[in-house]
Amino acid sequence: MSSPGMTATIGDSRILMGNSFNRLPELVSKDNLVVVTDKIVGDLYKDQLADFRFIKIGTGERSKTLRTVEGIYEYFLEQKVDRTSYVVGLGGGLVTDVTGFAASTYMRGIRFGFVPTTLLSQVDASLGGKNGVNLRGLKNMIGIIKQPEFCLIDFNFLNTLPREQIISGMAEVVKCGAISDKNLFEYVEINCEEILDLNESKLEHVVSSAIAVKMNVVRQDEMEKGERMKLNFGHTLGHAIEKVTGIPHGYAVSVGMVAASRLSNAKGLLGRDELDRIEELLKRIGLPTRIDADVEEVFGAMSSDKKSAGDSVNMILLNGIGNSAIVRIQKEDLRKSIEGVCT
Ligand SMILES: NC(=O)c1ccc[n+]([C@@H]2O[C@H](COP(=O)([O-])OP(=O)(O)OC[C@H]3O[C@@H](n4cnc5c(N)ncnc54)[C@H](O)[C@@H]3O)[C@@H](O)[C@H]2O)c1
Numbered sequence: 001m002s003s004p005g006m007t008a009t010i011g012d013s014r015i016l017m018g019n020s021f022n023r024l025p026e027l028v029s030k031d032n033l034v035v036v037t038d039k040i041v042g043d044l045y046k047d048q049l050a051d052f053r054f055i056k057i058g059t060g061e062r063s064k065t066l067r068t069v070e071g072i073y074e075y076f077l078e079q080k081v082d083r084t085s086y087v088v089g090l091g092g093g094l095v096t097d098v099t100g101f102a103a104s105t106y107m108r109g110i111r112f113g114f115v116p117t118t119l120l121s122q123v124d125a126s127l128g129g130k131n132g133v134n135l136r137g138l139k140n141m142i143g144i145i146k147q148p149e150f151c152l153i154d155f156n157f158l159n160t161l162p163r164e165q166i167i168s169g170m171a172e173v174v175k176c177g178a179i180s181d182k183n184l185f186e187y188v189e190i191n192c193e194e195i196l197d198l199n200e201s202k203l204e205h206v207v208s209s210a211i212a213v214k215m216n217v218v219r220q221d222e223m224e225k226g227e228r229m230k231l232n233f234g235h236t237l238g239h240a241i242e243k244v245t246g247i248p249h250g251y252a253v254s255v256g257m258v259a260a261s262r263l264s265n266a267k268g269l270l271g272r273d274e275l276d277r278i279e280e281l282l283k284r285i286g287l288p289t290r291i292d293a294d295v296e297e298v299f300g301a302m303s304s305d306k307k308s309a310g311d312s313v314n315m316i317l318l319n320g321i322g323n324s325a326i327v328r329i330q331k332e333d334l335r336k337s338i339e340g341v342c343t
């Protein structure tokens, strides 16, 4: 999956990478298509969207609601969208999550594909089939699992993306390397600066490798009964930090990965040198390794997470870089590891 302009089929999803957005009319007839985007992406790319029917939803997690989905259904009705129509979500992970959910539930499900426009959505959110919305501030409480028919990964969109968002997306790339692809981790160590400067061939290498990691795991365990949980490396804590501090997802996951890596080291699973390499790489990318947050608040937010019940939690720890395991951790151990990354 590493040649420029590559095409791959993973599970039910066809992935086109490179200069792929202009191939949309080849895949879906324009008359049949409605696009869902958000206000920022819709305004930035209004010229490219001029030929299409489209709706713009709000930005930010507060827009990721059933109310927004209802607005999309109403737009579909006005546009006479039916089971022969096709929906495309063009935007970051918020847009693709909401669009996939709306398309999969409208008239019991119509066809859909994605054009992810953030690095995070290109490497993570747009693939794997999880679609949904938040409920009362609880993330992704309502949702379904359905794979998009296609995903057009076009790096041109990243040129307008704030650098902070590129850095945030890189956290997921490091995660994929850390949990199951040592070569990817080492590639990022060697090429970090050029990737951040959006060198296309380097980007293509890391994005396709990260997608391969994710889809390998998803193929084994689409419904998240076991293996898929490995993609949550850094996320148990990351989600709690994100909730408490409001920092971008990847930044919070970075701190979560540091805590989980240190725990892996404390349990004798990860060598000191490998722990140092992980922290060093995250810092070079511009990601935080600690955070100014109240330990109790983070711990409380973690305990209210839907995936956490009882005295212990399942955590993903590293068995060396490129290897991961699901380990049951006492919440008290977790509290200590939170103390280690909070100032
Ligand atoms: N389904 C999954 O498996 C999965 C995985 C990870 C994250 N997610 C979800 O993804 C969401 C986060 O996604 P995200 O990080 O892409 O954030 P996002 O979709 O909120 O986008 C971040 C910001 O960037 C803007 N933007 C998007 N593309 C742009 C571009 N090309 N140029 C300039 N601005 C652009 C957006 O308008 C938004 O303001 C969360 O809701 C999260 O729950 C889902």
Ligand SMILES: [Zn+2]
Pocket: 124, 172, 235, 249, 253
């Ligand atoms: Zn994530």
